[in-house]
Amino acid sequence: MRDDRVIAPALLAWYDRHARVLPWRVPPGASVRADPYRVWLSEVMLQQTTVAAVRDYFLRFTALWPTVQDLARADDAQVMAEWAGLGYYARARNLLACARAVATAGEFPVTREGLRALPGIGAYTSAAISAIAYDQPETVVDGNVERVVARLFAVATPLPAAKPELTALATRLTPSTRPGDFAQAMMDLGATICTPRNPACGFCPLNEACEARAQGIATALPRKSPKPAKPDRSGLAWVALQGDAVLLEERPAKGLLGGTLAFPSALWDGRDLPPPGAADWRDLGEVRHVFTHFNLSLRVLAGDLDGTPGRGHLVPLRHIDRNALPGLMRKVWDMARADFAT
DNA sequence: TATGCGTGGAT
């Protein structure tokens, strides 16, 4: 089975029997086409994010905003609140910008190039939407495809340098019929059989064609360049009370936790930055949080504000929605509430 | 090309 032309049919036959059932997906062989809006929304949510984490967010978003026109009319703050907890918040900002551009244009572009020009849609997502929603013969290369192809062809070059080579190999395998199902099949295979740690080669529909398996090196592929060490950082967060209200602010649109709702804080050299107002600050303890590129220890200070706060807005405690906060700020809020209770 | 950007689950 060393003939490349055998790969796609074998994989598609497997997909026809084993395709994962997902809320944004149309089963293989279905008579209806996948809705480009739902494909786009799911693909953006799935960027560097697991299916398990995305599922409920996707269902909530599509219930609130069934079409791209509905989403385009949504309030920025509500979209940010609904995205809270999912991470990579630039995606939410770009999601709205993209929805409004599409709503203005009337419909999603069909081609990879057209999609690629929209905010938050890059090389992967543009190809995925074009292939899955519009059946265009585009090659979709995500982390799963990189792993499957690296193993199929025993590519030893480490990522990310190997990316062009893996893309070229994946392109060679992409069939002209059912390219969307092929893309989803490659990703399903990577997610369920050709997994990073312990690939289930015995169940793999491509095992006879797999060079890495033949060489006994599947688990070692793909190789990856070493990542830089994660530094430790520290900062401060202020839970500022006034009566039955607490001070919240919207973080700057760009940068860490951009555009999210937050307790006033200073994440890097907080000692240089003043608190949001005058108060007798009590030290509630430390919250630890892991970001992609650093570990954070955030000291939580609470106090009753004396006078008008220097920034942010006061929100009645009963209106504080924990779910509208990003993960880090949920931890801060939980610590503060535990303190209130005592 | 390298870096910044979240979060939670698996091992």
Next chain:
DNA sequence: TATCCAAGCAT
């Protein structure tokens, strides 16, 4: 506990 990693994008 530490590390890896998951359907990447913007700059």
